[in-house]
Amino acid sequence: MGYALKSFEKLDSDKQNRIIRAALREFGKQGYDRASTNRIVQEAGIGKGMLFYYFNSKKELYWHLVDLSLEAVQREFLDKIDDSIDDVIDRLAHISRVKWQFFTVHPEISRFLTHFFLTDGAELPDALKEKLDRVMRYGFGKVYENKRFDRSRFREDVDPERAHQLIEWTIKGYAGDMMERFKEKKPEPEELQRLWDEFDQYLHILKTCFYKRGGEEG
Amino acid sequence: MGYALKSFEKLDSDKQNRIIRAALREFGKQGYDRASTNRIVQEAGIGKGMLFYYFNSKKELYWHLVDLSLEAVQREFLDKIDDSIDDVIDRLAHISRVKWQFFTVHPEISRFLTHFFLTDGAELPDALKEKLDRVMRYGFGKVYENKRFDRSRFREDVDPERAHQLIEWTIKGYAGDMMERFKEKKPEPEELQRLWDEFDQYLHILKTCFYKRGGEEG
DNA sequence: CTTACATCGACCATCCTGGTCTAATTTTAG
């Protein structure tokens, strides 16, 4: 914090959102270097001068977006992960669901962050770097802290580590295909329901194939 | 064809390659619009004028690269796919291996084509469009013509279509991780061997889990 | 009225772009 100016925060939230959304979209589509402040103000419907009145430079605007995105990820993705689920498959599936939910609620932030992580175009101030580091560590712990997953359910003739990896690829693959399909057009609710059902069926197959016979699920 | 000029083809192949590689790299990294002819000539170590002497414009240079890349894909990827393999898993694994081989032999072309398919920045002349279409059709047939795969090996309590899909995601996931890991530094031969062995072990697990007990492989 | 803040968009210096052109050099031909 410290980069966002008071003047911006005093704006009515409608205008704030318009600006933030426009900026997220532009940076998310083009990356830092290619992003154009001209296009941002045009999309946001404000005068050029205002952008540099609220934020002092392109860089500070970008920093504000990073900060805001990290907050959102922490609040609406990481904090929502239930780490009491002990079944590996259910756990991975749960994470995938929460992630997908974040993706549908905040598509702009998602796109912005993907670009951010892929291309790391702009430097960050130390405070932000630390925050990023903190969130990454926390998230990594939440998502990949699988060391203590219950291996006893796996059938004995496969290495549980590898089986775990296989399951992860599968779920990632499904999620990836899903996101791919809905990059442009938003999914209809019923279509979405159908897809979740399908997802469950895939999970069922995974359990059938990787777990011992006669587990406790119906 | 028809866009590449004779003057360029008369060059000694060293110089040709330098130019082609530089151009593939630039377009592959930046995409059509962002790619800079200045950087290309600099990287290739030739004068600015020459690029427009060999090819007449940025666009024709690009077309030449597309053409050349399609030829390579046809010759060194698609034509090398052995479609006599009837075991689903072995077949998918085989394709993955051939693809990976192409990727390691022609990293520039691979990157160029990914960017090409993702962003389709520049228009193509009709002849090239047709060629692209032809290669795509042929490739799609080779890679996804799975309608007649042998379902009898799958265990009876899972839907073979879904099982097939699961296997595909798995293999894609492994290949994806592999490529990710070697984006910058090239793999050592022994490291590569280790990874192929690991790949085979994953395949074995897949067979163990998705096929009926007591298949014919050792 | 004055003062302070808010808003706009014309404007600016700068940079980079694809492409051209001249002038020099090398190669080929006669």
Added chain:
DNA sequence: CTAAAATTAGACCAGGATGGTCGATGTAAG
């Protein structure tokens, strides 16, 4: 040998986009 033809390099160009500035104007408060 000369002369014509092919090849090379890079200074140069007009055009367009960039991040950022600034004076003009509006608005609200005291």
